[in-house]
Amino acid sequence: MINTTQKILSFINLQNGEENKKKVIENITSAVSFRGSNIWILACAIIIASVGLNVNSTAVIIGAMLISPLMGPIVGAGFGLGMYNFQLLKKSIKNLLIATAVSLTTSTIYFYISPFKDAQSELLARTSPNIYDILIAFFGGLVGVIAVTRVEKGNPIPGVAIATALMPPLCTAGYGLALGNIKFFLGAMYLYTINCVFICIATFIIVKYLNYPITKQLDLKHEKRVKYGITILILTLIVPSTFFAYQLFIQKNYTAKTQNFIQNEFLNYDYPIIYKNIEYNKSPKRIELAFLGKKFSENEIADLNKKLIYYDIQNTRLIIKQDTFNLGKDIMNRINDSKNLVDQKDVLINELRNKLSQYQFNKSQINKEAKILFPFIHSLTIGNYSYDSKTNTSNIIPVVLFQSKNNIDNDSEEKLKKWLKTRLEKDTIEVYRQNVILKK
Template sequence: MTVPDSQHQPPSLRAAIAHRFSLLDDKADDAEIDRSLRAGVELSGATPWILMLAILIASVGLNTNSTAVIIGAMLVSPLMGPIVGLGYGIGILDFALIRRSLANLAIAAGISLLTSTLYFMVTPLAEAQSELLARTTPSLWDVLIALAGGLAGIIGLTRREKSNVIPGVAIATALMPPLCTAGYGLANGNWSVFGGAFYLFSINCVFIAFSAVIVIEFLRLPHRKFVDRAKERRVKRALLAIVLLTGLPSIFLAARLVDNEVFSSHAREFVRREFRMEQVHVLETRVAPGTRDIEVTLIGAPLHPAAIQAIAARLPASGLKNARLLVHQAQVEDHKEIDVGSLKADILAEIVRNNQQALQDKDAALAALREQVAAQQDWLKQASTITREFEAQYPPCGNVLFGKAVPPGADNMAAVPLLSADCRRVPRAAELKRINEWLKVRTGSADVRLVLAAARTRIVRLVDSAPAGQSATPKK
């Protein structure tokens, strides 16, 4: 029996391409897809706790401008489940699932806003970092990211073998950072930040759900049908209107963003081209696309006002219509030219002089500290020697202490040497006088204090230094 040649022919190129890009070959069973997507909608048990912790992590990452921490928080986030469940419910026309998905999404958004707002109310870092500000101006590109991410996510969820698509989608669409930024706006009473961030979150939710509807419709999953065809058309039109109303503002914002970027690029190129002069140097350029201002700071030879007006007249021809040129330049007496090389040298010399003066001040402070340490060490050595000498001269006395004392009403600089000891008997007046004189000579101080106590009789003899021209008097 022979096989017809047509059965041995390879498939056509069109069939090969269709087979390679088919979404039906590795699709999971309809029942498994339904069970998986419905299970992801629920927000109970450990899921709210995981959500709160993920929001806290994301808030800290935004607050400290740490991209790695933000990415880690997005990997933990369970926000994708209710959004994909919403799209699935719309795709199969299951209104009970739609209501449950919306309820769980609202609860998740409320928990996220509350957690992030509480964090930003207590954090000491109040300045808005670049990661926070990046979530306040959504545009058309965010719509495209949400749509593409949602398509990738729902395709991954409908496969027999689950891959790492969902974590990647969570990172790409960035559902959590906008909610954290909205919490920052609430905590600081900044309604423009709150509005921009929450609008970005709404874009992500709507277009991820819309992409899920597209894929569910393409896969032809079992869905309910309307008995009234007119009602079905009204529902589909309402859903399309929601998508369009959500996306249209982003088109305006994207157009404004592109216009601002083009204006800034043309403005900087205009400044580089028009102020390329031998005796003039641009010190700083500031461009404000919102007010159409171009602010230039110059150093060097001053430009005549007529020359500045001539440069400003060329703005429209450079694509900078309605722009305003503001020029700041140094005032030079008698219109003398400035040697930029000399100016730079003077600036560097001033910096070197300031650094040298700072080093000298530090060296002087270090030398003073070294002197204080050396004096303290000398004093400790002297104190040890004096206590040993006193014990050798007066064996009946022990427990000798030697230090410095501050008399009442005196400052620390007026501290006087003080020697105290416990004796078996109190020395006589002549001995006390001799000890007092010895202590003056030994310490080099005309004012000393001597405290000797008899352990048995509890008698204390205190000898003050006598003023100049008088003798020391023991006190009992």
Template sequence: MEESKVPKKNKNNFIRFLLNLINRFDLQEGKEDELETIEDIKKNVEFKGANLWILIFAIFVASIGLNVNSTAVVIGAMLISPLMGPIMGIGLAAGINDFELLKRSLRSLGTAVFIAILTSTIYFYFTPLDDAQSELLARTEPTIWDVLIALFGGLAGIIAGSRKEKSNAIPGVAIATALMPPLCTAGYGLATLNLYYFIGAFYLFCINSVFISLSTYLIVRFMKFPKKEFMDHKKEKRVQTYITIFTIITIVPSIYLAYGIVVRSIWEEQAKTFLSQEMVFPATQVLSSNINYSTTEKSIMVNLIGEPISKESIDIIKEKAMNFGLTDTEIVINQNNSGITDINILRSDILKDLYERNEKLIQDKDEKIAFLENEVAAYGTVRFLGNDIAKEAKINHPKIRKFSLNRSLITNLEKNSIDTLLIAYAEFSGKPTNEEKDKLNNWLKIRTKSDTIGFIIN
């Protein structure tokens, strides 16, 4: 009898443990009244007055943070951004069949997006720092992780918003889902006429917005928020139909896009693994590699340097690509068949790659080189003519005993710039008159074809 009681007691303890564990996940505990939560979300939907100005200032702060590559500044901007309001309002409206709230939320979100992109475009158009930093580039290519962050972040945000005791979860969601940086990056794309940056960043913002709204919609339906009732049942059905159509139009493309991002991310990881494991040779190195994924074409291009790889080995490598899931992927391996690297071709490829990546840097260097060449030529000309000019100066001004002419670098401390100036040194046997000084100055300008000459008279 005692042996049968022990298992029964353990079974009861296990059931109590499970019930206790399930109760801990109960969302009803600590929940605020649904109507209060709905009103709180509705208050943050509108973009007027202070909310609009806060958004503009936050966009400026985020744009500066992206411009100077400061993560802390970008995080600060996301904390003060009010963008979460209308996005959660869209999910709430879809969940409670409130068509008027849905229209208000969409109108407010459209206004906010337009103002945000316009503000960031103006900033990036006038900023002197026009290089795309890593913080900015990170917002141009959405990945599956961005989808997951937006989904789980949105779930955390609506659950936190439905509590009696408000927490810092919603500002945390705004930081995690990064709603503002993509809009600033889209503005950078417009300001620099870079369509690739604009589309990638705006696409990321759309993904974040859709999945935050979807999360809100799911929690609102799960927690059975009271739906809006209509006196006219025909109107109620019509509103429900509109919201259902809108929800489907919103969710289906986002799921399709998310699926595309998942497939692309998996393929890219497989391609990188393939390169790291299979492109390893004892006397040959990978000079460069490029992976390209699109819905119509997938390819991996590898440039090798060193001893050539046999055709049989290359065929084996291409067959192994199937083991990495790289089906329908074109593998292109470029190498020198003679076994000796063609230095001229290699140099041309490297220079071309450097030029494409750093076109502005090369242009600046060319301008500096041209400037220095002109300075060297001018210095040589002055040095060559210095003795002849000194003799001519002696003829025109018999009192001159010593004469020197040279170019000198002048640093402008106010403008932080460096320029060159023609310096003339003249030593007279007696004190020259002002008229004699002016005559010598004007003659030297004509003789040396210089607009300005620095004079040292002794």
């Protein structure tokens, strides 16, 4: 049993394959400094990341994160804290602040002069950090510092740079500054702070675990102060991020319930939805829907609102938009505000399809049927327009022009007229034969 335990501990022992500590410290210390080329590389990476956020390109953002030198001073701060090397800690924090200032300045200038001001999904994703971002930063930091202390570095470093995502929050903060959006700025800076602090804490833990030499021996009192400071900092960041994570869970749970409600009460009955909008942040919350060709009575809408309780959808009002004119205006307003081009295309297609269906006929099929039912017809043409010269008005109604092989009697003309009304499902049509109007 003891041998098995020893084998397991040996198998997971971080001392295996560890680089010489002195060499690691030299590498960390040299990577902390932000001078000359590092500043230029950082500024260029910030521009690339800003462009990626601006055009919503994940690939470009990843590329920027891979060339960013921001990890250096953060890991240096963790080493300085773990070895009680306060000179290295101060130098790391100083250079991190310089890098942050350069990044914010560069991204702010870019977004200020950029003609594209829309907040894309990649930008919005960096404005509301939660507990998951803490987990990513912490375990990403663990991987990063473990790789740094290995003889064989392997390929974890690029993955850590992508996972911890230090660049996008800084660019988003610059976007908030450029547009004067304080909410975006604070949310992005909070995410950036979370990433920096928890990478630093992960580094601190590994440095202590690997027994890196202490530069300055602290008495028990000062050591406790350091530990208390770290604990307070962790709690300060964890508490609000946990709250945000809980809010995210509640919102996703609410969205799942509303989707279940819409599926069971509408989609299962083949009611095509042409417009859907869920207002989660209003009080009461709102579910706005519009349907293609389906009308609901006030009693039906009231019953559907009562069913929301059955689906455990609280403090919510169901609104079904049925005013065609106002709905069209509202849809267009939503499209202008919306950044989702696919939704915009679908709404427009459904709107146009609904309108065109009122005026389109299968002319070829009607022509064939007419020739079978009325052998005297030589050709038949259908259009959608009529002009009344007496009242100087125009009406969009079916207009039929036909040619006959021979003269036809009034009864045949009347039968043709009635059949066309029934076939076209119209109460009013106009029929012309050889420039002679058939009586309505």
